[in-house]
Amino acid sequence: MLNRSLPLLIVLFTALLLIVAFFIPHKPFGDLESRFLNWYAIISGFTFLLGLDSLTRHHLLKVFRQEKGWFYSLLLVISLFATLGLGLYSWFKFSSPFALRAPFMWLYKYMIIPLQATMFATLAFFIFSAAYRAFRVRNLAATLLLIAACLVMLGNVPLGGSIWRYLSQFVHLIFPQFDLTTLYRVELFALLKDWLLAIPQAAAGRGIGIGLALGGIAMALRIILGIERTYLSS
Amino acid sequence: MNLWERITTIDRRIIYLLLTIVVITPLIIKPKILVRVSQPVRDAFNAVDQLPAYSVVMISIDFDPSSAPEVQPMLLAILRHAFKKDLKVILTGQLALGLPIGEIALNQVAPEYSKVYGKDYVNIGYRPGYSALMVGIGREIRDFFKTDYRGTPLDSFEFMRSVHNYQDIALLVSLAHGAVADAWIQFAGARFKQKIIVGCTGVNAPGMFQYYSAHQIEGIIGGLQGASEYEALVQKPGSATLGMPAQSTAHGLLILLLIIGNIGFLISRKRGKR
Numbered sequence: 001m002l003n004r005s006l007p008l009l010i011v012l013f014t015a016l017l018l019i020v021a022f023f024i025p026h027k028p029f030g031d032l033e034s035r036f037l038n039w040y041a042i043i044s045g046f047t048f049l050l051g052l053d054s055l056t057r058h059h060l061l062k063v064f065r066q067e068k069g070w071f072y073s074l075l076l077v078i079s080l081f082a083t084l085g086l087g088l089y090s091w092f093k094f095s096s097p098f099a100l101r102a103p104f105m106w107l108y109k110y111m112i113i114p115l116q117a118t119m120f121a122t123l124a125f126f127i128f129s130a131a132y133r134a135f136r137v138r139n140l141a142a143t144l145l146l147i148a149a150c151l152v153m154l155g156n157v158p159l160g161g162s163i164w165r166y167l168s169q170f171v172h173l174i175f176p177q178f179d180l181t182t183l184y185r186v187e188l189f190a191l192l193k194d195w196l197l198a199i200p201q202a203a204a205g206r207g208i209g210i211g212l213a214l215g216g217i218a219m220a221l222r223i224i225l226g227i228e229r230t231y232l233s234s
Numbered sequence: 235m236n237l238w239e240r241i242t243t244i245d246r247r248i249i250y251l252l253l254t255i256v257v258i259t260p261l262i263i264k265p266k267i268l269v270r271v272s273q274p275v276r277d278a279f280n281a282v283d284q285l286p287a288y289s290v291v292m293i294s295i296d297f298d299p300s301s302a303p304e305v306q307p308m309l310l311a312i313l314r315h316a317f318k319k320d321l322k323v324i325l326t327g328q329l330a331l332g333l334p335i336g337e338i339a340l341n342q343v344a345p346e347y348s349k350v351y352g353k354d355y356v357n358i359g360y361r362p363g364y365s366a367l368m369v370g371i372g373r374e375i376r377d378f379f380k381t382d383y384r385g386t387p388l389d390s391f392e393f394m395r396s397v398h399n400y401q402d403i404a405l406l407v408s409l410a411h412g413a414v415a416d417a418w419i420q421f422a423g424a425r426f427k428q429k430i431i432v433g434c435t436g437v438n439a440p441g442m443f444q445y446y447s448a449h450q451i452e453g454i455i456g457g458l459q460g461a462s463e464y465e466a467l468v469q470k471p472g473s474a475t476l477g478m479p480a481q482s483t484a485h486g487l488l489i490l491l492l493i494i495g496n497i498g499f500l501i502s503r504k505r506g507k508r
Binding site: 033034037038040041042043044045047048095096098099100105108109112113115116117119120121124125128129131132133135136137146150153154156157158159161162187190194197198201202205206209 | 250298
């Protein structure tokens with residue numbers, strides 16, 4: 001009984017205290033909020049240790065059991081501890097791992113930055129291929145999405161401006177009454193991109209944001225009132 | 235399989251090869267491009283430009299190396315702008331892996347303007363638990379950062395003695411690739427009325443427009459294009475300006491492939507119906 005109700009009571013009490021602290025930012029409630037936030041920051045710091053423990057345990061077990069891909073696990077563990085070792089060494093020797101002459105910074109500049117940037121850049125190839133295969137005008141919604149995507153892509157790069165200048169010359173050739181300089185200045189693709197981002201996209205984004213916030217509030221209420229108890233299960 | 239059906243199922247290796255060619259070629263040829271400055275970037279620039287000299291700007295490095303090619307040029311351009319305007323810079327970061335990028339940028343730009351560590355700028359480092367930190371700075375920055383990243387007490391830096399909370403920070407710049415920028419807006423912006431500009435990856439930029447159009451942020455620098463626009467405004471072209479032709483041709487190729495692929499798809503569908 002106590003195993004179940006005590007955690008629920010702690011959650012209810014803490015949540016009520018934090019709500020009161022938010023609306024009454026004066027002593028003693030204001031201080032309480034700051035104290036709770038400091039606890040949160042300390043716990044966040046300790047989650048790194050938890051992560052380190054969990055990661056090391058998982059991959060060391062894989063290595064000892066010689067499971068499939070154990071070699072990559074071994075590389076991961078070696079890299080992890082080499083990074084940690086270099087970071088600690090740099091800290092003692094240069095008073096910060098981020099000192100430009102520190103060995104940790106060498107590792108960071110010549111290993112971590114290129115590796116992460118390469119991983120991210122590789123994504124472009126997959127997105128490119130996936131977009132080519134998936135973006136088909138199957139129905140009205142897909143067609144609208146495709147047109148909007150093409151307009152944003154064109155408006156977002158100088159190529160859109162160049163194409164617009166050629167189009168302007170073409171328009172000016174057919175309708176000489178349209179001033180070419182004015183047409184150049186219109187930059188239609190960039191204008192359309194700005195409009196798409198600022199109006200329909202922002203409206204949809206707001207709708208999703210408000211929906212998420214309402215969902216978050218509903219879930220928080222369910223947890224505070226003890227209706228949602230999945231976090232208690234082990 | 236007819237020609238149109240073949241077009242709709244091009245081998246992905248051909249697409250990869252085409253993309254490689256259209257990205258590498260402009261990087262070698264380095265064609266000159268005309269940069270059009272969009273309003274969100276101009277507003278971001280103006281937010282920095284209108285600050286009086288010696289105002290304090292806090293730059294938060296909320297991205298890591300995976301987004302550095304897009305966001306790092308923004309950091310360099312903003313630092314150049316801030317130092318040119320004699321603004322005092324506080325550098326912090328909400329991603330542990332992002333902070334060294336800030337340190338590298340500071341050490342690259344500060345000497346260009348003869349700026350001195352501790353006198354003109356400080357790097358206060360990283361603390362875990364960013365939402366707590368963002369609310370906490372509203373009260374006192376020293377509750378979270380008693381020292382800079384080297385362990386030197388903040389009060390030993392002259393300009394930091396008068397910096398206690400958001401009231402003493404004229405502008406906050408969040409250079410982000412994820413949800414951290416949203417958190418700055420929700421905690422520092424909405425709660426403490428902190429002026430904020432956001433620099434983010436092209437993927438994240440659309441999500442910032444709802445804040446921008448509601449005047450919750452001063453401006454947006456979105457993606458490599460935004461970075462190249464800011465570089466144009468500070469009149470110091472850098473890697474973003476250099477990268478834009480490649481991005482331009484890549485977008486052009488994708489649009490071309492989409493058009494060809496969809497023509498093929500429509501023709502194949504029409505023939506299938508017959």
